[in-house]
Amino acid sequence: MQAPGSFLDTAWPRVFAHRGLALNAPENTLLAFQRAFEVGATHLETDVHTSRDGVAVISHDPDLVRLAGRKQRIGELSVAELLDIDLGHGQSFCTLEDALTTFPTARFNIDVKDAGSIASVAETVQAAQAIERVLITSFSERRRAASVALLPGVASSASASIVVRAVLGARSGLRTSAIRTLGGLVALQIPERSAGVQLVTPRVVEAVHAAGLEVHVWTVNDPAAMRRLFALGVDGIVTDRADVAGHVLRRDGSA
Helix, strand or coil, rough: CCCCCCCCCCCEEEEEECCCCCCCCCCHHHHHHHHHHCCCCEEEEEEEEECCCCCECCCCCCCEEEHCCCCEEEHHHHHHHHHHHCCEECCCCCHHHHHHHHHCCEEEEEEECCCCCCHHHHHHHHHHCCCCHHHCCCCCCCHHHHHHHHHHHCEEECCCHHHHHHHHHHHHHHHHHHHHCCCCEEEEEEEEECCCCCCCHHHHHHHHHCCEEEEECCCCCCHHHHHHHHHHHCCCCECHHHHHHHHHHCCCCCC
16 A cells, blocks of 8 residues: 555555654654654654744644744734744744755645645645655545645645545445545554544444555554554554654564
8 A cells, every 4th residue: 555656655554644743843843753753763743733924833732822922823923923932842834845955755644724824835845845755644635635625646634524434334344435535545544532432443444445455543652552552553653752652663573
């Protein structure tokens, strides 16, 4: 199973560094991405909002409250103002363009967080000639589909509504329905459990693989859980601890 271009053309199983590696580095910064890269991550999971002046900026949250203690939203500030904010360890917010160009061999799993970021993400990815090393996702199917339409050939994973239909179909033994639901995608990216329901089961993994997709599970930080999921056949994990995941794979002879 392989995505268009080279997004999944890497060693298996895959480790997605969730917002980089935020050890002695603020999350979703160039330093956090560098830390992840240093421990062997090839895939960086990240999120994008858009500044007041239309620049795609990497941030999970829509506002600055948690990271900078400021009651302002990303979209209320210019990119210059955002880049001037001290997040610690000499880091500020970074643009998607900076991340793509600073790490030209890294694969980026990009969550498009709001409607205003659909165009800015697409323009940035195209300008960086990075379509083949990007995966586009979003909890919103409308945002995901609109973003993918602007980036022909880009890899994409299931939005929340597609995840629900696919998992329900697989758990019910309706493999054909699950496969049809996942058409045009390259991965199902899901938590192991949600609302008390086990989403990652042998039947679900088998159905997703039958559809020609990969299963990526988030957010997994425990070494024992990593081993259990890899043994179940999942193709990748999204983790805050890419360093731990790398150690698990090396110890188990998978990397």
